[in-house]
Amino acid sequence: MKIILLGAPGAGKGTQAEVICNRYNIPAISTGNIIREALKTGTEMGLKAKSYMESGALVPDEVVIGIIKERIVKDDCKDGFILDGFPRTIPQAEALDKMGIVIDKVVDIEVPDEKIINRMSGRRVCEKCGASYHLEYKKPKVEGICDACSGTLIQRKDDHPDTVKSRLDVYHSETEPLKDYYEKQGKLTVVEGQEEIEDTTRLLIEALEA
Ligand code: ADP
Ligand code: ZN
DSSP: OEEEEEEOTTSSHHHHHHHHHHHHTOOEEEHHHHHHHHHHHTOHHHHHHHHHHHHTOOOOHHHHHHHHHHHHTSGGGTTOEEEESOOOSHHHHHHHHHTTOOOOEEEEEEOOHHHHHHHHHTEEEETTTOOEEETTTBOOSSTTBOTTTOOBEEOOGGGSHHHHHHHHHHIIIIITHHHHHHHHTTOEEEEEOOSSHHHHHHHHHHHHHO
């Protein structure tokens, strides 16, 4: 199954992608995580993406399209994959179509802007492995420490409130038109993001298995 998760930054795409990836045994591919990893190891791509990412802007289409092209030809993608955070613009979606990738389902997780802003301020990530937590909704077992690798939890630079506002603007202008794009292809299902992570997961699985 080839799945795309759409939704605003902080709508919970990453968390849900992890759940689905375990359930269907297909990899979750997050362009955000791949870019952050490249930034950390200081590759050329990471250097190119840094200023965009930190200011809350989108990284140029050709850079992320290149990342996806390289990633989906890997062996673990042969039975499908979940795209989390890609595509984020119409040209990115068109590039996927041009690659001949046939997407089965697109699920949009809807969360109102006010809630997004509130959620993002509580988001924390592991400095070492990138795992994601929330001060309220997804607490680590020990405060400030990653359950998976004992790394330190930090706030992403682009999760600071002023940057969140511009990321939401970018989402509405660049990414939201994708709902229409996939609606027209008959692939879109909208799921309302719930207060509890598990409740959203249930709706998401219903949408995928409908
Ligand atoms: P979130 O979904 O919480 O915004 P991500 O980790 O998906 O976080 O993305 C963080 C940043 O990485 C984005 O703000 C953007 O700068 C960059 N990025 C990730 N995916 C893409 C993409 N498909 N196109 C352009 N930029 C991207
Ligand atoms: Zn960790």
